[in-house]
Amino acid sequence: MDTYRFRKQIHKLPGKVIHRVPLPEPQVVEGHGAREKIGELCQGCGYKQVLLVTDQTLHHLGYEQKIVQSLEEAGMGCTLFADINSEPNIALIDAGRKIATECHAECVIALGGGSVMDTSKMISAGVKMPHLSTKTLLRKFLVVPGKTLPMITVPSTAGTGAEVTVGAVVTNARGTKGSTVIVGLDVTHVILDSELTIHAPQLVTAACGMDALSHVVEGTLSDVAVYVEDAYHSLDGVRLILQHLPVVMREPENIESRLAMCRAAMYGGNAINTQLAGYIHAFAHSIGAKYHLPHGQAITLMMLPVLRYQKAACLSKYAMMARYCQLVDEHTDDRHAAEKFLQAISDLIVTCGLDKLESPVQPNDYEELTRMIAADSINYSAPVTFSEEDIRKVLEKLVVSS
Ligand SMILES: [Fe+2]
Structure with a gap:
């Protein structure tokens, strides 16, 4: 096999x-x-x-x-x-x-x-x-x-x-x-x-916030049955981060938003405990280890390429997150709602000043990275299983888009 x-x-x-x-x-x-x-x-x-x-x-x-x-x-x-x-x-x-x-x-x-x-x-x-x-x-x-x-x-x-x-x-x-x-x-x-957290450098606030976002998003997407309360905390973590991370980037001393981010990060920890992570982490761990890229930056780099690649399989959950976060109204169809969700993450990356991150991935490393990513993915119950070809396609998008 x-x-x-x-x-x-x-x-x-x-x-x-x-x-x-x-x-x-x-x-x-x-x-x-x-x-x-x-x-x-x-x-x-x-x-x-x-x-x-x-x-x-x-x-x-x-x-x-x-x-x-x-x-x-x-x-x-x-x-x-x-x-x-x-x-x-x-x-x-x-x-x-x-x-x-x-x-x-x-x-x-x-x-x-x-x-x-x-x-x-x-x-x-x-x-x-x-x-x-x-x-x-x-x-x-x-x-x-x-x-x-x-x-x-x-x-x-x-x-x-x-x-x-x-x-x-x-x-x-x-x-x-x-x-x-x-x-x-x-x-x-x-x-x-x-x-x-209030005096953290902007890059730390941004990268940590994106890491927390990846935990609650990947938790929500995972193929793991959880208690309603845990599912709710992950979903609410997504809402808190989309709402409050832009505020702390703009107003670093906003106490209410800083506390909301602390709570969302803790919900992210709960998501890891109960729902595990997914391919954003599998890619980020491997790329981070290979090129010594800090975790939050590797996560940011991988977030949209992975979410876009698995969009067809996760459409209804992306749409659910968009509706919960009030990015769209209740009547918006899944396809448009899912697009709004991806757009909100893309906007957030820009707001965090992380949209210019350069990918360190080299085509010569595809084979090794594919092996590393496939091996790491065994630790998660991701919503879709990427074949070696899927992993390579995501890596190729990364090089093209960088
Ligand atoms: Fe993480």
């Missing part, structure tokens, strides 16, 4: 498998400066000692100070681990596990972007399995006995959704990135604090 027929045959499997993974059910606290409530929250949970994980950049900006102060006011012991200066790897996780164990942390507070979140997840899991080396924790599914250490996540960007996702992407001893699904991840609280 060729890989296309194999992939087509098993395409519903990832959606079924992911539904067996218990998901965290965090309490969400949102507001401008909401991280000042963390001390009180920890006190309510009865903690005496916590580990606060952040990255070097946020530490230099002093973004953790309000958390430290609120913990002190609540009489909490706090140990700071602010060494994150790269994507998660074994050395960082080892260092974090050691500090968490030595300070007897009862909770891990993760303040930062995807790298801080994923490192913290592995620390929280690793502390519960002290007999296992970090290297052995890096498997496809890591089943933690009971649960991980409780985590409070405080995202500093509105994009990855890593504040709620059960996966952690870590570079292994061979230098290869791999994803580990943590079964038993215990995120008890998510703090959505617009004060953390």
Whole structure:
């Protein structure tokens, strides 16, 4: 059997498998400066000692100070681990596990972007399995006995959704990135604090926003049966981003829209947990890895070529999103509504200043990229299965349009 027929045959499997993974059910606290409530929250949970994980950049900006102060006011012991200066790897996780164990942390507070979140997840899991080396924790599914250490996540960007996702992407001893699904991840609280995202550079806001959009769009399109509430959150995430990303690009200090973007990004994380991603991510992961293109930019580059290519199969869902986002009225037919949806995304890319992104893809690399994309697509339950020829056609469009 060729890989296309194999992939087509098993395409519903990832959606079924992911539904067996218990998901965290965090309490969400949102507001401008909401991280000042963390001390009180920890006190309510009865903690005496916590580990606060952040990255070097946020530490230099002093973004953790309000958390430290609120913990002190609540009489909490706090140990700071602010060494994150790269994507998660074994050395960082080892260092974090050691500090968490030595300070007897009862909770891990993760303040930062995807790298801080994923490192913290592995620390929280690793502390519960002290007999296992970090290297052995890096498997496809890591089943933690009971649960991980409780985590409070405080995202500093509105994009990855890593504040709620059960996966952690870590570079292994061979230098290869791999994803580990943590079964038993215990995120008890998510703090959505617009004060953390309000000063982000425009390119970061734009690229993170497009990444979040890809999560809720691909979630909505996926061939996975989900609870109504999860489907609604994904759909509402699309609406929030189409409405509020242009506002934060225009008015970076608009608190209401910043908070809406934080919420939408969290919905995107929920979409990854419950509905998985699709071909936008399969292409973006492969192109990002091959040409070292940041994730949000690779996603932006791939979004319209993939959505346009699978339009015939997804027409009714594109139309549904257009109607939900009030891009068209209820009576507009699917074909026109779907076109409006694609146009809205195209306009958003222009508004974000990302329409001039250049594709790094070279025709010489088609064969290798096609293999990588087909292999990555096995992780998702996409609405259509692309043959090797389909993948190549999308890549060709990319070169022609760049
Ligand atoms: Fe993503």
